[in-house]
Amino acid sequence: xxxxxxxxxxxxxxxxxxxxxxxxxxxxxxxxxxxxxxxxxxxxxxxxxxxxxxxxxxxxxxxxxxxxxxxxxxxxxxxxxxxxxxxxxxxxxxxxxxxxxxxxxxxxxxxxxxxxxxxxxxxxxxxxxxxxxxxxxxxxxxxxxxxxxxxxxxxxxxxxxxxxxxxxxxxxxxxxxxxxxxxxxxxxxxxxxxxxxxxxxxxxxxxxxxxxxxxxxxxxxxxxxxxxxxxxxxxxxxxxxxxxxxxxxxxxxxxxxxxxxxxxxxxxxxxxxxxxxxxxxxxxxxxxxxxxxxxxxxxxxxxxxxxxxxxxxxxxxxxxxxxxxxxxxxxxxxxxxxxxxxxxxxxxxxxxxxxxxxxxxxxxxxxxxxxxxxxxxxxxxxxxxxxxxxxxxxxxxxxxxxxxxxxxxxx
Ligand code: PMP
Numbered sequence: 001x002x003x004x005x006x007x008x009x010x011x012x013x014x015x016x017x018x019x020x021x022x023x024x025x026x027x028x029x030x031x032x033x034x035x036x037x038x039x040x041x042x043x044x045x046x047x048x049x050x051x052x053x054x055x056x057x058x059x060x061x062x063x064x065x066x067x068x069x070x071x072x073x074x075x076x077x078x079x080x081x082x083x084x085x086x087x088x089x090x091x092x093x094x095x096x097x098x099x100x101x102x103x104x105x106x107x108x109x110x111x112x113x114x115x116x117x118x119x120x121x122x123x124x125x126x127x128x129x130x131x132x133x134x135x136x137x138x139x140x141x142x143x144x145x146x147x148x149x150x151x152x153x154x155x156x157x158x159x160x161x162x163x164x165x166x167x168x169x170x171x172x173x174x175x176x177x178x179x180x181x182x183x184x185x186x187x188x189x190x191x192x193x194x195x196x197x198x199x200x201x202x203x204x205x206x207x208x209x210x211x212x213x214x215x216x217x218x219x220x221x222x223x224x225x226x227x228x229x230x231x232x233x234x235x236x237x238x239x240x241x242x243x244x245x246x247x248x249x250x251x252x253x254x255x256x257x258x259x260x261x262x263x264x265x266x267x268x269x270x271x272x273x274x275x276x277x278x279x280x281x282x283x284x285x286x287x288x289x290x291x292x293x294x295x296x297x298x299x300x301x302x303x304x305x306x307x308x309x310x311x312x313x314x315x316x317x318x319x320x321x322x323x324x325x326x327x328x329x330x331x332x333x334x335x336x337x338x339x340x341x342x343x344x345x346x347x348x349x350x351x352x353x354x355x356x357x358x359x360x361x362x363x364x365x366x367x368x369x370x371x372x373x374x375x376x377x378x379x380x381x382x383x384x385x386x387x388x389x390x391x392x393x394x395x396x397x398x399x400x401x402x403x404x405x406x407x408x409x410x411x
Pocket of ligand 1: 050106108109111143196200229230231233257
C-alpha cells in the first residue's frame with residue numbers, strides 16, 4: 001500500500017541531506033489549485049510552495065513562455081547582454097514602480113543583495129564610516145538561511161552551531177514603533193530597517209494598522225532606508241500587488257522572489273531608486289543565473305497572469321470569505337482553534353496548545369488524508385496559502401474540509 005510514495009521517501013532519506021522534514025506525501029503532478037501524488041490521489045494545495053505558486057500550478061501561459069524561451073536561449077550569464085534582460089527590467093520596474101532592478105534567483109540571495117546595497121549606499125552616500133553600518137531587523141523574522149541571514153535570526157534550529165555570525169544587525173520587537181525610533185536614535189550608524197510587511201514564517205503575524213506607514217516615516221526622518229522583504233507577501237498574495245500597498249508605503253528597497261515566476265523557475269529581484277542602485281558597480285555583485293533569459297520570459301508571463309486574472313482582487317475577496325467562514329464555522333464553534341488571522345490569501349489558524357506540541361502537524365496529516373495539503377509554521381500554528389486562482393466554490397469546499405477535519409480531530 002502506497003508503495004510508490006514510500007519508495008520516493010526512502011530514496012530522499014537515503015541519498016539526500018536531511019535538511020527538511022516534509023509532510024509525508026509524494027507529489028508528481030500539479031494543475032491550478034490541485035496537486036496529485038504518485039498514487040494518483042488529488043489534493044488541494046494550501047501552501048503554494050510557501051506562497052510561490054500564486055498563479056496556480058503549471059499555468060499554461062507561464063509554461064508556454066518557458067517552452068518558447070527554452071527553445072531559443074536559456075543562459076548567457078552576465079558576461080554578455082541578452083535580448084531578454086533589458087525587456088524584463090523595463091517591464092518589471094514599471095510593474096512595481098521603481099527606477100531600477102537587480103535580478104537574482106532565490107529569496108535569500110535577494111535579501112543578501114539588499115543588505116549589500118544598503119551598506120554600500122550608507123558608506124558612499126550617507127557618510128557612515130566603513131564597516132560601521134547597522135541594519136535593524138525584527139525578532140522572529142524569516143529572511144532565509146544563508147550565513148549572514150541566520151546571523152540575525154532568532155530561530156535556534158536555523159542558527160545553532162553555524163557561527164561565527166555576521167555582525168552589524170540590531171534586533172527589535174516587530175510591530176513596535178517606539179523600539180524602532182529609539183534604536184535609531186541610540187545608534188548613530190543605522191543604515192536600514194529590514195522588515196516583512198507580514199511575518200510569514202513566524203506564523204502569519206499581521207502588524208497593527210498603520211505600523212508600516214509610521215515605520216517608513218520614522219525611517220525617512222532619520223535617513224534610514226526602509227527595506228521591505230516581500231518574498232512571501234508580494235505578487236498579489238495579501239490582496240494587493242504588494243503588502244505595503246495596503247498602507248500606501250513605498251519602500252526604499254523592495255525584495256521579491258517566489259511568485260515573481262509563479263513558482264515555475266527561481267527568480268528573485270531587488271528594486272530601488274537609481275540613486276541607491278547606482279552605488280553598485282561592475283564586479284561588486286552578481287550571479288551566473290541572475291536575470292537569465294529563461295527567468296526573464298517566465299517572470300514576464302507570470303506577472304501578466306497576475307494582471308490578466310485580477311489575482312490581487314481575487315486574493316482580497318477570497319481572503320475575506322475564508323476568514324469569515326473559518327471564524328463562524330470553526331473559531332466560534334471549537335474550543336480548540338483560538339483564532340484565524342491574515343490578509344488576502346495568506347492566513348493562519350492558531351490552535352490552543354503549546355508552541356512545541358505536535359498538534360498542528362497531526363492536523364496537517366489528517367488534512368492530507370482528507371485531500372488538502374497545508375504545513376505548520378509552529379507546533380500550534382497552521383498556515384493556509386492556496387494558489388490565488390481558486391474559485392469561490394473551491395475555497396468553500398476547502399473550508400468544509402478544514403472544518404470537518406479539525407472538529408473530528410478535536411472529538
Ligand atoms: N524572505 C521571506 C519573507 C521568506 O518568506 C522567504 C522564504 N520562506 C525567504 C526570504 C527566503 O526565500 P528562499 O527560500 O527563496 O531563499
